[in-house]
Amino acid sequence: MKPLKITAYMQTGKIATTDLFLPLDSILSNQWLSIHHPEVLEVTQSSIKPDELIVADLPLEKRGEGDDWYWACSFACGEPKREEIKHWHKRFDFSLGTEHIDFGDRRGKVDVKSGRYKNYRMPLVTYLVPKLEWYVVGKPIEVEVLLSYITHIGKKRSQGLGRVAKWTVEKWPEDLSHLRAIPDPNGDMDMGIRPPYWLAWQWKRAKLLEDRRLACNAKLR
Amino acid sequence: MNGKIETVFTLLSPLSHIGENIGPNSYLATQDMLDAEGNPISVFAYSGNALRGMWRDSGAAYMLGKLGGNATLQIPLEMFYLFFSGGSIGGDQSIDIDQARRIRDQIPHLSIFGGGVGNMLLPGKLSVGEGLPVCRELAHIIPDNVQGNREMSARQMTTEISYSRKDDAKDDLLRPFLQDGGLPQIEGQQMTLLPDPEQEKKKEKKEKPQQMRYTMEVFCRGSILWQETFFRDLCEIELGAFVAAIAKWAENPCIGGQNRIGMGRVKAEMMLQLFGEEKEPFITIGEKCLLADKAREAKARYDEFLEKYAGYLEENREGLNLAIGGKVEK
Numbered sequence: 123m124k125p126l127k128i129t130a131y132m133q134t135g136k137i138a139t140t141d142l143f144l145p146l147d148s149i150l151s152n153q154w155l156s157i158h159h160p161e162v163l164e165v166t167q168s169s170i171k172p173d174e175l176i177v178a179d180l181p182l183e184k185r186g187e188g189d190d191w192y193w194a195c196s197f198a199c200g201e202p203k204r205e206e207i208k209h210w211h212k213r214f215d216f217s218l219g220t221e222h223i224d225f226g227d228r229r230g231k232v233d234v235k236s237g238r239y240k241n242y243r244m245p246l247v248t249y250l251v252p253k254l255e256w257y258v259v260g261k262p263i264e265v266e267v268l269l270s271y272i273t274h275i276g277k278k279r280s281q282g283l284g285r286v287a288k289w290t291v292e293k294w295p296e297d298l299s300h301l302r303a304i305p306d307p308n309g310d311m312d313m314g315i316r317p318p319y320w321l322a323w324q325w326k327r328a329k330l331l332e333d334r335r336l337a338c339n340a341k342l343r
Numbered sequence: 344m345n346g347k348i349e350t351v352f353t354l355l356s357p358l359s360h361i362g363e364n365i366g367p368n369s370y371l372a373t374q375d376m377l378d379a380e381g382n383p384i385s386v387f388a389y390s391g392n393a394l395r396g397m398w399r400d401s402g403a404a405y406m407l408g409k410l411g412g413n414a415t416l417q418i419p420l421e422m423f424y425l426f427f428s429g430g431s432i433g434g435d436q437s438i439d440i441d442q443a444r445r446i447r448d449q450i451p452h453l454s455i456f457g458g459g460v461g462n463m464l465l466p467g468k469l470s471v472g473e474g475l476p477v478c479r480e481l482a483h484i485i486p487d488n489v490q491g492n493r494e495m496s497a498r499q500m501t502t503e504i505s506y507s508r509k510d511d512a513k514d515d516l517l518r519p520f521l522q523d524g525g526l527p528q529i530e531g532q533q534m535t536l537l538p539d540p541e542q543e544k545k546k547e548k549k550e551k552p553q554q555m556r557y558t559m560e561v562f563c564r565g566s567i568l569w570q571e572t573f574f575r576d577l578c579e580i581e582l583g584a585f586v587a588a589i590a591k592w593a594e595n596p597c598i599g600g601q602n603r604i605g606m607g608r609v610k611a612e613m614m615l616q617l618f619g620e621e622k623e624p625f626i627t628i629g630e631k632c633l634l635a636d637k638a639r640e641a642k643a644r645y646d647e648f649l650e651k652y653a654g655y656l657e658e659n660r661e662g663l664n665l666a667i668g669g670k671v672e673k
Contacts, residue, residue: 282472
């Protein structure tokens with residue numbers, strides 16, 4: 123295991139995220155699951171029971187004690203150039219509906235202003251970032267193999283956002299993997315310290331450094 | 344299989360893709376991107392979500408056409424919404440990975456485009472990128488082999504087109520077809536001595552022509568858009584479902600809005616690149632839709648699958664409902 127710097131060169135620079143944390147261990151975990159346990163990605167889950175949680179065996183160093191363990195992998199570093207609110211739309215298509223819907227005995231009326239078939243104009247927070255960097259302690263070749271499958275990062279990948287043009291992995295003289303949420307009883311807030319970061323029952327009291335290299339701090343400046 | 348499909352669209356007619364309306368005028372959707380020096384710029388881009396929605400519609404229409412045989416298959420509203428719009432989350436069906444797998448196996452269209460079934464969200468397997476214009480601002484992104492003018496700014500590739508909407512009810516030649524409007528309006532009628540002001544007001548309001556002149560900013564005919572669609576973990580039948588969606592769309596190859604007045608007509612060249620392999624021709628859409636061997640074989644597998652499924656549906660008309668509802672035999 124060696125200190126490494128991993129860089130994602132973005133294609134158009136557009137990435138959808140609200141917090142700019144973008145932990146790479148989470149992205150790598152998703153890729154590891156798609157190779158070793160694709161069945162768990164068949165459906166998006168809003169929660170996972172502790173006995174059903176599959177922990178990815180990442181080529182990264184594990185840090186921390188007991189249940190406070192985490193991967194030696196920083197959050198995204200970089201400088202967003204701009205924030206933009208984009209909108210995506212979801213519309214009920216009436217012309218296709220008249221052709222293909224069988225209303226049976228029901229009234230042929232669809233309410234698109236509320237309820238199940240509501241039309242949406244959804245705002246989406248995006249950032250323009252030329253490149254993002256992460257600092258990890260891990261095995262370079264195995265990390266590279268996992269990265270080679272990853273073409274998009276962030277939200278709304280289905281719409282092409284977060285396209286990564288190129289990944290590079292290089293040895294780095296300094297271990298900066300501490301630029302992340304570190305478990306700390308005196309920390310600022312409860313937050314995820316390892317993937318899946320959204321899974322609330324494994325949140326811990328943690329501290330996030332106010333380091334200006336972190337993209338999330340750059341956003342707050 | 345993992346890989347991507349690169350598409351080069353050539354606009355055969357102006358493209359309308361509205362981002363903003365000011366009064367009766369509409370303007371093209373632009374997005375912030377980075378230029379070659381890493382500076383933010385605002386450039387027109389055709390939304391990946393729009394392309395994805397369009398291909399999802401074609402894929403669903405193709406599937407229902409095949410399953411219906413000679414007739415158009417009509418389905419319940421909930422299912423229509425799932426196939427054409429991706430459905431919604433709600434209801435009492437709990438997360439069931441086995442059930443999600445069975446739905447994917449039985450409805451490849453849903454597997455590739457994804458959708459909400461009960462309380463489950465089935466992620467799609469496609470990532471449909473934006474259509475980026477070949478232009479000076481994005482020359483550093485577009486592959487060298489893609490033709491187009493890399494010297495010209497995207498701003499110079501737009502133009503404005505104005506249209507008039509005429510109020511035919513005020514056309515004297517057409518008034519005879521209007522109920523209570525048989526007589527042409529003759530100006531200079533003798534005024535009554537004491538006109539009723541209320542009546543005059545009402546008349547004035549009624550007589551005001553409902554017509555307008557509006558202007559649309561469009562992307563010019565002849566411009567070229569480059570686009571990437573990534574896919575992951577597709578089986579051959581699922582690739583066939585995607586090819587079928589494209590083939591159906593190719594019956595009327597248009598993107599963007601205002602297709603009814605001839606806008607957004609395109610020809611397209613699609614190249615397939617499987618992970619770790621070279622690019623190869625996949626689909627050509629011009630006057631006809633030409634499928635290369637790999638595309639044709641995948642579509643044939645999908646057609647075969649749909650024919651079998653159509654046979655099953657003949658015997659069991661509720662089959663599709665049951666498959667979605669989680670009651671299909673295991």
